[in-house]
Amino acid sequence: MAIDPLASPLPGPLPPWSPLVIAEDRCKGCELCIAACPKSVLALDAGVVNRLGYHPVRLLDAERCTSCAFCARVCPDVVFTIYAPRREA
């Protein structure tokens, strides 16, 4: 199923805006995205073990992410959904 960004927001307080949505449970912690990220804003979250048994990747700083999507291009597991930077939206 495709993500529809125009769908009604979920009830409750909104999480902080992020250009990057990480499907945490798909991540296998291969770190290819971390190497590919030009801004070095990705890292594995050693404090979490996901459903597959890996430390999933995290976005460290949403403000510095440029939505270049390099992480998504190198990811073998389609972990990332990328949105345009806020100023562009």
Next chain:
Amino acid sequence: MERSVVFAGFGGQGLLFAGQVLARAGLEDGLEVFWIPSYGPEMRGGTASCTVIVGDEPIGSPVVDRADAVVAMNLPSLEKWGPRVAPGGLLIVNASLVDETARRLDVDELRLACTELAAEAGDDKLVTVVALGALVGRTGWVDDEAVRIALRDIVGRKRPAALAADLAAFELGLAAGAREPVPA
């Protein structure tokens, strides 16, 4: 009742063709027929043979251990098939090429100068058509008119120019087969 004949000789003597004409004639006659060539590399030269079985009920064994008739168009064929003619059966030998005989007293050995007869018909290559004529003339296993129909059908369609000689060769063989005295 089944009757079997083996046409054997060199590749190129028209053995498979003669067998096909006989089978086709049997079909014309409403008989059950079976035709099988010796197959494999030998079909491109050397010895060749085919077996035809005609009968009034579905044909049984495709392997002929005792042939009711053998048409031996060269010496190796006579040596191979001569002993396998059923007692009382017919052995047609191409006397144009073969001087030897089967040395059997229990078969009807018909010696025909096939090359000369074929030449008389207009094409000295039609040696086995002559022998086919003799076989039909001698045995009556199929109706001779059925053979003419088969020749017209097979030859007439593919190489109509050759039909007249084929028919003539068949007639000469037919007459020879019917005319030659059967040894007592």
Next chain:
Amino acid sequence: MQGNGHGASERRAGARHHRVLMKGNEAIAEAAIQAGCDAYFGYPITPQAELLEWMARRMPELGRVFLQAESELGAINMALGAAAAGARVLVSSSSPGISLMAEAMSYMAGQQTPVVLVNVMRGGPGLGSIQPSQGDYFQAVKGHGHGDYKVPVLAPASISEAVDLVPLAFELAERYRTPTMLLADGILGQAMEPVELRFRTPERRPADWALTGAAGRPPRVIRSLDLQPEDLERHNLELQAKFREIARREVRWSGQQLGDAELVIVAYGTAARVARTAIRRARASGLRVGLFRPITLWPFPERELARLSARVRGLLVVELSAGQMVEDVRLAVEGRCPVAFHGRMGGMVPTPDEVVEALRGLQARVGRRPRRAPAIPAPEPPPLPRPARSSEQPAAPFEGDGWSRLEPAEPTPTAAGAGRPLATAGRHGRNGGAR
């Protein structure tokens, strides 16, 4: 008009339009075409090359697919792909080529892909000879490739029967979603016999599994892999249930002169024809012999044979092999009567006289002792399993005399333009023993 009088020409007029002389390979090919074969894939090998050649000429004429593959591996896998895409597909080869196809046969059995495969058997093992053989019986009925599976195997004994069995093979393949084999041999492939131009085109059943592109429906996957043993066992159980269903419904066989028979020859295909001539000779010498001819080698007519074995003195199995079907015969008979064997190998064909000799040997072995009480009851057989559809010929009764299950049980000599009495002597009344 000499010799045959008026009748011959009348028969001629009647026969001409109905029967043509066809080579076995070509007749099988044409029967497949008439059965609606969409695609043919093959590779040259003696003695089936004429089948490929016939298809090469005819299929493009009809706007259908003919492709000469790079190998038998290529051919059978092209067939796998085309059948997976819903086409009615024929593949043919001869023994060594069939061995190369074994892998794909296993895949197709697992994936349930309907393909008809013709094996025009030749002598083996290895490159062997190009002469006729029945040495591939084990391969055909016990499985070609790996894994637990069976495929229906149809064994014609004449070219006209082959023509009848080709559409049946497509029907079985599609009804049960299974590869199906037509097991012929070099003689049936190379010989010419009359064929009635009366072909059959099986109905198309909706292939709701075929790959057509996942447009407006969920994707379909045709596969045999299942790494979960529980799942694969479940799949196997489904396959086995299908095989039981085939075994229950699709047994076909033919009998000849079984009514008074003390000895019965069990033979299929070309060997059954040799047996037929041998039976004629044996009966002339006082032996009471009949013929039991399996038409489906799998499913094997084991119950019918078991019943028969309870009321005869002995069985003689004749094969163009070292003895393969004889094992299934012995399994079916379960010791109820002696089972003898006569076979030739490597492209040799048993002669009728050899078979008569083997019958004499069997007769001497079983002697004149009375037939012991049958181990299973009912010398009168219960109704035989019948093919699924009424349009098909019922399984032959014991006393049937025809070659084909599609022929009447007792063919009358004058029926269907066939069988005028053959001249038993030459034109001069002196041929055939008059010396």
Next chain:
Amino acid sequence: MSVASLSERPTRVIYQRPELLCETSTRYCPGCGHGIIHRLIAEVLGELQLGPRTIAVAPVGCSVFAYDYLQLDFVESPHGRAPAVATGIRRVRPENFVLMYQGDGDLAAIGTAEIVHAAARGELITGVFVNNGIYGMTGGQMAPTTLLGQRTTSSPTGREASLAGYPIRITEMLAQLPGVAYAARGTIVDPSAIGKTRAMLKRACQVQLEGGGFALVEILSNCPVGWGMTAQESLEHIRREVIPAYPPGVIVDRGRTATTAPSISVEA
């Protein structure tokens, strides 16, 4: 499934999972290139709207499970026979798009005859050839494409030419055949290379749609587990060792081959 986190205003999606790719996680090892390549296929087929028309052939090897990940009609092929299976489909379903996915053992060892002849016939098939120089599924044995000196479980001291011959550049070999309309080699080593590979895949699909002929894209991929490396090291290995042996780029783009094979249409 994650839900788009939206703040004040809706935001344009730059990248998301292509529709033809299933949501399920793959069984591939972490960092395995098959996942990237599957995604590229799903993207390209989606972009060309080929999903509902495609019949795909899955090979034997790790990628046998491609049918679990791509929302396409699939048939599983015996090892190496995918080009023959695809040929059978192609000939009876001209209206469909035929895709074939093979590994190096499948295509360049056991299935060389099938690939050569499908290519020679100019079959309208698009082939994706994943070259990671190893038999991954069976535990990392030497493949036809394994580099000289490369250690595998069946070349424990490194591949020696005197024993095991030389690696095969089969895409270059196939490109010699006039039936091949398009042959190219890409890699997955970085975002830019992945973008180029995606463009090659798209071209290889278009070639089929245009009736051009056989199209093949070889993709230099990795096998971190089989190579005994981290994912990142494996990409570095491709850059340093594999690319010099198998130079990326378009090898041939003939647009259209001389002839294309006839086929028929079957109702089903």
